[in-house]
Amino acid sequence: MDLANKVISITGAAQGLGRAMADSLAAQGAHIALIDMQPDALQNAAVELREKGVKAEYFVIDVTDEDAVEKGFANIANTFGQLNGLINSAGIMRDGMLLKVKDGKVVDKMSRQQFQSVLDVNVTGTFLCAREAAAQMIETGSDGVIINISSVSRGGNMGQSNYSASKSAVATMTVTWAKELARYGIRTGCIAPGLVDTAMAAQMRPEMRDKFLQTVPLRRLADVSELGHAAQFIFENDYFTGRTIELDGGTRV
Template sequence: MTTTKQVVLVTGGTKGIGLATAQELATENRQVVLNSHRELSADEVAALQAEFSTPVEIVTGDVAKEEDADRMVQTVLDKYGRLDVLVNNAGQTQDKLMTRMTEASFKDVLDTNLVGTFNMSKFALKVMQKQRSGVIVNMSSIAGTHGNLGQANYSASKAGIVGLTKTTAREGSLRGIRCNAVAPGMIKTAMTAKLSDKIVKQFENEIPLKRFGDVQNIAKTVAFLVDNDYITGQVITVDGGLTM
């Protein structure tokens, strides 16, 4: 089936920033497809569908595995005949000071965050190049642009995404494809919810706007990058001024 709607694939799209982004991009003129790392139960699927005013599709797979990335993109292509927007949001953390971090932990985070972004972009680009159009938005972090204590693996993966974004933008521009990245700061998510009140207060004091951001702040930035057709190769920081 070929649809006239824009087709959007959001990795890690079932919760947090990914879900908020998918909701922001879900309109009458867009078909949204969510990637989940694991198979969801019928109840979970029903609850997820209830979050949207238009029907969404769910594809299961591990972005760190090349064969899964290929299959997920091909599934979207087979069902809808096109892929217009890829949001590489899937990611993980395994925080620990570098001297205590294992090589396995370092590689595991890089595999999901950086290799996963590469895998999905690679197969999406093949589709978009044939269409001579498409948009890729990658999720980096201020940890990738400025580093962060206890996040050698995460920071390295997110810094790698910055370089990957710029290379993808250069290669994609040959066929009218754009690629940008968003670098969130302290955003209210399940990950930051684990922080103690003391740490939260410390960060709030350091942030010029004196508060954490919401997932909608990131979602709206992604939507802006999808819609503005004269921005490519850029990293947009959304951190309340923390790193200015």
């Protein structure tokens, strides 16, 4: 896919990875539909992207709200006249141990709400946005690509029962949709990063950050521009579908 004049929607686009990937794709001439829950940050992002000479519009959508997602993607298709791509970047973390035990007694448990809230955004939100994006791609006759953001944690990580489960599901859905949607000219891809140098990573305690870096053979965090480059590869390589790119500096958890 040549990204010039293609329309790409990105969830979680107000900041962090989503915002960085919007910059990367806009630099290739793609028009961007920014999706998030932060109207002020979205508006600022849209203004900055337009300065690159592309069309950029923003849409305040809760990705866990089925009705809002349906209406939002219909609005995107009506606004741009087509839809060629989706990056499911919206996601949350609510880390915690399954159980906390002291002196042989269970003193705390991961709550159902703590578990379910992560699945609601990371799994259900990804599902709803992909479903509606695919529907609009088909109905507007647009060849398209759906990219999901997984994580190295999909293999299972201590203290992340909810997050690991959600990111494993995201990678699996990528394979399923590749098989289902190829007949309509829609490809899928997945990126599984390790820790990325974002505002969230900057909030880590220095000792925890240093400990994590000891597990990374390249001894550094991923740069957001490197995720943008990976997304660009998936869009531009027309024989890539249903697979996950591990962008973790060699990390294994």
